[in-house]
Amino acid sequence: MKRLWIVLLLAGWALAGKTQPVTKQPDPYIQQLLARVSADSIEANIRRLAAFGTRHTLSPTDNDTFGIGAARRWIKRTLERYAAAGGGRMEVFFDRFWYGPDGRRVDRRVEIVNVIARLPGTDPEDDRIFIVSGHYDSRVSDVMDSLSYAPGASDDASGTAAVMEMARVLARERFPATILFVAMAAEEQGLLGARHLAAMADSLGWNVAGMFTLDIIGNTEGDNRVRDNRTVRVFSEGVPSAETPQQARLRQAIGGENDSPSRQLARYLHEIGARYVPELRVKLIFRRDRFLRGGDHIPFNERGFAAVRLTEPNEAYTRQHQDVRVENGIAYGDVPDRVDFDYVARVTRLMTAALANLAMAPPPPAAAYIDARGLSVDTRLLWEPPRAGRDRLAGYYVLVRETTAPQWQQKWFVSATDTSYTFVGWSKDDYFFGIQSVDAQGHESRILFPVPRFR
Numbered sequence: 001m002k003r004l005w006i007v008l009l010l011a012g013w014a015l016a017g018k019t020q021p022v023t024k025q026p027d028p029y030i031q032q033l034l035a036r037v038s039a040d041s042i043e044a045n046i047r048r049l050a051a052f053g054t055r056h057t058l059s060p061t062d063n064d065t066f067g068i069g070a071a072r073r074w075i076k077r078t079l080e081r082y083a084a085a086g087g088g089r090m091e092v093f094f095d096r097f098w099y100g101p102d103g104r105r106v107d108r109r110v111e112i113v114n115v116i117a118r119l120p121g122t123d124p125e126d127d128r129i130f131i132v133s134g135h136y137d138s139r140v141s142d143v144m145d146s147l148s149y150a151p152g153a154s155d156d157a158s159g160t161a162a163v164m165e166m167a168r169v170l171a172r173e174r175f176p177a178t179i180l181f182v183a184m185a186a187e188e189q190g191l192l193g194a195r196h197l198a199a200m201a202d203s204l205g206w207n208v209a210g211m212f213t214l215d216i217i218g219n220t221e222g223d224n225r226v227r228d229n230r231t232v233r234v235f236s237e238g239v240p241s242a243e244t245p246q247q248a249r250l251r252q253a254i255g256g257e258n259d260s261p262s263r264q265l266a267r268y269l270h271e272i273g274a275r276y277v278p279e280l281r282v283k284l285i286f287r288r289d290r291f292l293r294g295g296d297h298i299p300f301n302e303r304g305f306a307a308v309r310l311t312e313p314n315e316a317y318t319r320q321h322q323d324v325r326v327e328n329g330i331a332y333g334d335v336p337d338r339v340d341f342d343y344v345a346r347v348t349r350l351m352t353a354a355l356a357n358l359a360m361a362p363p364p365p366a367a368a369y370i371d372a373r374g375l376s377v378d379t380r381l382l383w384e385p386p387r388a389g390r391d392r393l394a395g396y397y398v399l400v401r402e403t404t405a406p407q408w409q410q411k412w413f414v415s416a417t418d419t420s421y422t423f424v425g426w427s428k429d430d431y432f433f434g435i436q437s438v439d440a441q442g443h444e445s446r447i448l449f450p451v452p453r454f455r
């Protein structure tokens with residue numbers, strides 16, 4: 001009964017004013033990009049990565065066929081080939097630094113090398129950078145064993161191959177914002193490649209508008225014997241890792257525990273998935289990462305960036321961080337033959353759709369507020385236009401949900417000439433609100449959670 005009343009209220013509100021409920025259709029252009037994603041190409045690259053024997057951070061670098069040096073040179077060459085086929089706009093480079101020993105997982109001085117393909121944005125005023133990563137290093141049971149066979153097919157050749165496939169598919173496209181496709185190094189030795197890149201992004205003042213890490217996206221059969229090739233989990237932090245005491249007080253005052261920038265990014269993926277890859281269910285997990293595990297999104301969270309992790313639906317610990325062997329009739333090890341390549345392609349399509357949609361969208365409003373100058377039975381939202389991309393701006397979406405709802409429930413269009421909207425008869429105490437920019441083709445920016453304005 002209560003739900004019915006809400007529907008009626010929304011209907012009345014729409015009829016009364018400037019807004020209209022949004023029916024979101026897939027963009028045929030993005031659908032055509034997704035059709036280019038190839039499970040065969042992904043399979044070939046996962047098998048190639050596994051064939052380097054090991055990609056352990058401390059493994060040999062001077063050999064042409066074995067070890068991490070050969071692996072990263074092959075990744076770079078392959079990305080360069082994709083860049084050339086795409087007309088040469090995408091640039092490929094090593095992001096390298098020396099590290100250690102650290103008394104933990106690195107016992108000597110070693111060069112750590114991320115491989116990055118950068119697809120530059122076409123709008124010089126739009127400084128947004130989207131980062132998508134998989135880690136190309138691998139390991140076996142002993143984290144210091146740098147020579148044993150460590151194919152790391154699902155962990156994380158799958159994510160690396162997905163990122164390479166996105167670079168292949170998007171290399172010739174022109175988006176206003178910039179995308180970095182990153183094969184991250186030394187994840188298994190303590191997220192070292194990601195820590196370096198996140199620190200660099202922070203110190204150079206990059207506007208990292210979203211970071212996604214695809215880590216373990218290859219197995220569709222869990223140790224719990226559940227087979228599921230139609231679900232991907234998205235992990236996102238609730239309370240921001242980098243929150244200041246002042247931000248904590250604001251969050252406590254407005255109940256913002258479930259509305260961090262990372263969580264909005266996760267919800268965004270959920271919506272884009274339903275629109276473009278409906279055969280894949282995006283299952284949101286409201287925590288930063290799995291128990292006893294970490295991922296390359298965490299250093300970005302710790303630097304205050306919105307960042308999430310995508311991973312397969314059911315854990316297969318028999319295949320993660322294991323020596324390849326058979327013991328008591330159980331096959332251990334992360335070998336390519338156990339990867340579901342069609343599933344990796346599905347996750348790659350989801351991520352490709354989200355990246356394209358984000359990179360084409362106008363930037364979000366520069367700021368968003370909820371009017372808290374006094375007590376009122378109405379709710380008034382105010383926002384400032386985006387700093388860039390205003391020529392692409394068609395308007396804004398205002399999003400609403402019940403305080404107990406995990407996802408946004410309603411989305412309404414407001415024209416570009418408006419910078420405020422009043423929900424007559426809606427108490428700001430009883431709902432959460434969000435705002436995003438949108439262009440004429442329906443590409444939405446990330447979602448801003450409005451903060452109270454007291455004056």
Ligand SMILES: [Zn+2]
Nearest residue numbers: 155156215216
């Ligand atoms: Zn991993």
